[in-house]
Amino acid sequence: MAVYTEVPDEELEAFVARYDIGRPVSCKGIAEGVENSNFLLTTERASFILTLYEKRVRREDLPFFIGLMEHLAARGIACPTPVKARDGEALGELCKRPAAIVTFLDGMWPRRPLARHCQLLGTALAQMHLAGTDYSLRRANDLSVVGWRRLYEATKDRADEVSPGLAEEIRCEIEGFEAHWPKHLPAGVIHADLFPDNVFFLGDRLSGIIDFYFACNDAYAYDLAVCLNAWCFETDGSFNVTKARMLIAAYRKTRAVSKEELDALPMLARGSALRFLLTRLYDWLNHPPGAFVKPKDPREYLDKLRFHAGLRGPGAYGLEP
Amino acid sequence: MAVYTEVPDEELEAFVARYDIGRPVSCKGIAEGVENSNFLLTTERASFILTLYEKRVRREDLPFFIGLMEHLAARGIACPTPVKARDGEALGELCKRPAAIVTFLDGMWPRRPLARHCQLLGTALAQMHLAGTDYSLRRANDLSVVGWRRLYEATKDRADEVSPGLAEEIRCEIEGFEAHWPKHLPAGVIHADLFPDNVFFLGDRLSGIIDFYFACNDAYAYDLAVCLNAWCFETDGSFNVTKARMLIAAYRKTRAVSKEELDALPMLARGSALRFLLTRLYDWLNHPPGAFVKPKDPREYLDKLRFHAGLRGPGAYGLEP
Incomplete structure (x- = not known):
């Protein structure tokens, strides 16, 4: 379970406005990922995952992680695709933390793998x-x-x-x-x-x-x-x-x-x-x-x-x- | 933050199959509600909130709460509407707990109320x-x-x-x-x-x-x-x-x-x-x-x-x- 940071609605609105994804209609902290704060963000157009990177992830590693998801998604791997803001950047800042929006993936993880x-x-x-x-x-x-x-x-x-x-x-x-x-x-x-x-x-x-x-x-x-x-x-x-x-x-x-x-x-x-x-x-x-x-x-x-x-x-x- | 119970995928599939809402495509524990386990459940048709009632809520009170939401929603109050299973029941059982599916409401709660x-x-x-x-x-x-x-x-x-x-x-x-x-x-x-x-x-x-x-x-x-x-x-x-x-x-x-x-x-x-x-x-x-x-x-x-x-x-x- 991981929501370490509360995101005020005005700050969320301002952050999402940097992207071409419509206005937010819902944003719920989700119990996924141990290291970061994750939110299921729904806008007028689609669902996304908003991640705020907390201190256990090193800032200097973020370009590697974000770039890797972009690279793999572009080659057809079913993984989250980082969404770029209008300025072309996939990595922004929200509540004084590095933050990124990635595409939402359908599916459920298997509690009892077969x-x-x-x-x-x-x-x-x-x-x-x-x-x-x-x-x-x-x-x-x-x-x-x-x-x-x-x-x-x-x-x-x-x-x-x-x-x-x-x-x-x-x-x-x-x-x-x-x-x-x-x-x-x-x-x-x-x-x-x-x-x-x-x-x-x-x-x-x-x-x-x-x-x-x-x-x-x-x-x-x-x-x-x-x-x-x-x-x-x-x-x-x-x-x-x-x-x-x-x-x-x-x-x-x-x-x-x-x-x-x-x-x-x-x-x-x-x-x-x-x-x-x-x-x-x-x-x-x-x-x-x-x-x-x-x-x-x-x-x-x-x-x-x-x-x-x-x-x-x-x-x-x-x-x- | 509240997810006290892990829901195995097969049990979720079986539970959702009792309803006429399509098959689940995603189910994420959300950090909302202190007393119960809440999941944002997305099916082929729409989004819902799935709630598992943990022991802090008394079982005998549930018909009052579920009935109240039905009553208010039917009178136009913007509140979650309990979804009835095919057998007409809004209250079921999942992972040995009372459980209900309610409609999803757009919107965000104000971190700084004006x-x-x-x-x-x-x-x-x-x-x-x-x-x-x-x-x-x-x-x-x-x-x-x-x-x-x-x-x-x-x-x-x-x-x-x-x-x-x-x-x-x-x-x-x-x-x-x-x-x-x-x-x-x-x-x-x-x-x-x-x-x-x-x-x-x-x-x-x-x-x-x-x-x-x-x-x-x-x-x-x-x-x-x-x-x-x-x-x-x-x-x-x-x-x-x-x-x-x-x-x-x-x-x-x-x-x-x-x-x-x-x-x-x-x-x-x-x-x-x-x-x-x-x-x-x-x-x-x-x-x-x-x-x-x-x-x-x-x-x-x-x-x-x-x-x-x-x-x-x-x-x-x-x-x-």
């Missing part, structure tokens, strides 16, 4: 990777190995409150990744946070991918690894190999995946699990006690990390050789 | 009172004097943490109200919670009144008193007599107000201030420390109570005799 969703996701992920190949801006993945070390330092003193021995386990994992993390896999623009709540479906089609605010340049296979973690485990912690197989098979039909990439998947999935374990651990240890929004349990990702760490190879993901 | 808003509000309030006169269901105001005593008992031990001497001041107020609260004023269905975030405007018209979940049978003038408190004080605590005069004058043009009602206004406004002081005080003392949603400061309503307590008569509200 194998069919994973299949549609695989195709869309590969299409997105291909569509991003000629995007000119770059952004490093600040939540890869170097970032994990930083998060480890910020959490190690209290990590064992969450699970005994956790700090030491994380330290060992990071040492392993620092020594063995694959550095030469095919890379390009990845989403890096493609959880079910960022993917909309309508009937039997995938209707939209949203929330590009962790997008960066990194190995394509790492995006697949994030999806394995976010889509292919059941709520009881079991790994659904059917979902994994359908996700990866659909991906490979659109973008060829090398043997090197496939072999790296267990390591990448293990690293991706550590990334979400660390950010959840940080939020868990740093949220005010009794906070209204309870942070997600980091242990879910500790279990996932251990699952991938115990695999002998990518065959466990249901891959056909 | 005198013109107060004028439009006065007319709409009077129209709503008149439209409710032949509504057959009844609901007592459980947040009137008896309820204040109950809230006082629940907060008195810690009230002085908020302001020294507060418990004793509240006790004296309640004793006064128990002895002098007017009981024979013209009464009927009132909204009882008509704050700016429950009133939508679009251009120069009032486009909607929402959130009838405190509606009850009580003195009409008490509703005016609630509005005096909620609309006519500036953020610095000063009372804007122009706004009060325009509110009351517009109301009187549509519904005649007796001298008895006018004379009772300072007492009613003082009581209304106590009502919001008490519920805010209760929430203030009972919210978890460091909660994400900070409760509203009860002292704002202590100041308003004292303002009305110091008046000699209703002339202070800018009334023409």
